[in-house]
Amino acid sequence: MISRGRAGGVLMGWAARLSGRWADGAIGAATTAATLGPLLVSGPKAWWIVALGVLASAPVYWRRRAPMAVALLVGGAMTVMVFWEKPFLPFGPLVAVYTIADVSPAWKRLAAIPAIAATVGVSLALPGEDSETFRLIGTAFVAAYALGTSARANRSRTAELAERVRRREQEHIAAVAEERARIARDMHDIITHAVGLMVVQAETGPVVMRSDAPRAEAVFDAIADTGRGALTELRGLLTALRASAVPAAEDLGPAQPRLDGLASLAERSGLDVVMTVEGERRRTPGSIEAAVYRIVQEALTNVRKHAGVGTVRLRLRWTSEELLVEIADEGGGPRRGGSGYGLIGMRERAAACGGTLSAGPGQDGGFMVRAVFPLE
Numbered sequence: 001m002i003s004r005g006r007a008g009g010v011l012m013g014w015a016a017r018l019s020g021r022w023a024d025g026a027i028g029a030a031t032t033a034a035t036l037g038p039l040l041v042s043g044p045k046a047w048w049i050v051a052l053g054v055l056a057s058a059p060v061y062w063r064r065r066a067p068m069a070v071a072l073l074v075g076g077a078m079t080v081m082v083f084w085e086k087p088f089l090p091f092g093p094l095v096a097v098y099t100i101a102d103v104s105p106a107w108k109r110l111a112a113i114p115a116i117a118a119t120v121g122v123s124l125a126l127p128g129e130d131s132e133t134f135r136l137i138g139t140a141f142v143a144a145y146a147l148g149t150s151a152r153a154n155r156s157r158t159a160e161l162a163e164r165v166r167r168r169e170q171e172h173i174a175a176v177a178e179e180r181a182r183i184a185r186d187m188h189d190i191i192t193h194a195v196g197l198m199v200v201q202a203e204t205g206p207v208v209m210r211s212d213a214p215r216a217e218a219v220f221d222a223i224a225d226t227g228r229g230a231l232t233e234l235r236g237l238l239t240a241l242r243a244s245a246v247p248a249a250e251d252l253g254p255a256q257p258r259l260d261g262l263a264s265l266a267e268r269s270g271l272d273v274v275m276t277v278e279g280e281r282r283r284t285p286g287s288i289e290a291a292v293y294r295i296v297q298e299a300l301t302n303v304r305k306h307a308g309v310g311t312v313r314l315r316l317r318w319t320s321e322e323l324l325v326e327i328a329d330e331g332g333g334p335r336r337g338g339s340g341y342g343l344i345g346m347r348e349r350a351a352a353c354g355g356t357l358s359a360g361p362g363q364d365g366g367f368m369v370r371a372v373f374p375l376e
Contacts, residue, residue: 031057266314272310277318312328
């Protein structure tokens with residue numbers, strides 16, 4: 001009796017490890033051999049007993065395609081055969097029960113439990129088996145069902161882990177793409193602002209040099225300061241590009257500008273910037289501060305390049321729910337904007353922080369850039 005239980009456990013473990021068409025064929029052949037072998041070794045048998053043995057084992061080859069039908073076929077054949085010949089173990093029904101627990105939907109698995117119990121009980125009670133046989137055969141069927149359930153659970157866990165890894169990879173790829181887009185926008189803003197300002201100052205230098213030497217010296221000092229500042233910011237961006245990890249949204253690093261730098265930005269712009277702040281300043285995420293700074297920087301660069309005016313109004317208005325930023329001039333109005341990436345980049349910056357940006361004619365003529373950022 002002990003050898004029967006061990007043999008059944010070995011077969012069920014083998015069935016749990018194998019899958020696929022070729023494995024089904026191997027399991028079908030092994031199940032048929034394990035069922036017919038002891039019958040044929042014990043002596044000659046009638047052909048119909050051999051046929052019942054084949055019906056009680058060989059159909060497990062199709063167990064994955066029709067688990068319930070295979071279970072009914074092999075179970076019925078085994079129930080009939082035990083009235084004349086008792087097999088070493090009901091290998092075919094055991095494999096069929098394992099397959100039902102492994103691949104069938106929940107309602108079929110639950111419906112199969114009483115059917116399996118009734119069929120096994122009848123096949124043991126009618127031939128008059130003793131209680132020890134009841135216990136061993138019952139344990140074998142419970143083990144087969146448990147192994148099938150375990151195989152299904154392991155497969156579900158594996159699929160869940162694979163899906164989690166896939167989502168994590170996609171999130172990482174998206175984060176890398178977003179970070180590189182941010183860096184590209186920063187490089188555009190830094191280069192266009194710094195180079196544009198240096199060009200304006202360099203063109204002014206020779207003019208004032210002939211009439212006002214101290215002022216000319218200040219102009220060239222401003223050019224040098226602008227160039228050094230641009231190099232510092234570019235160096236920070238290149239360091240971020242070389243880094244292996246993608247920084248978090250709030251970990252913007254020292255290269256990222258803040259709202260406190262707007263006054264210095266306005267002073268270096270070469271424009272007469274009238275800056276007003278309304279409302280009580282609230283705690284603002286670093287990503288929004290950087291976006292506001294870059295939007296103002298790009299807007300001032302556009303004013304200097306396109307508007308042909310020297311005065312700009314910069315307005316920041318704080319409310320309990322949002323931060324409003326407006327950059328307005330009295331220059332060329334909606335004719336500006338061009339086909340470059342300036343306005344596109346500004347809109348992308350605002351959208352990345354959950355805000356909106358509009359650009360067009362101002363209320364008093366000229367051109368206005370208006371950005372609104374939500375504050376949590």
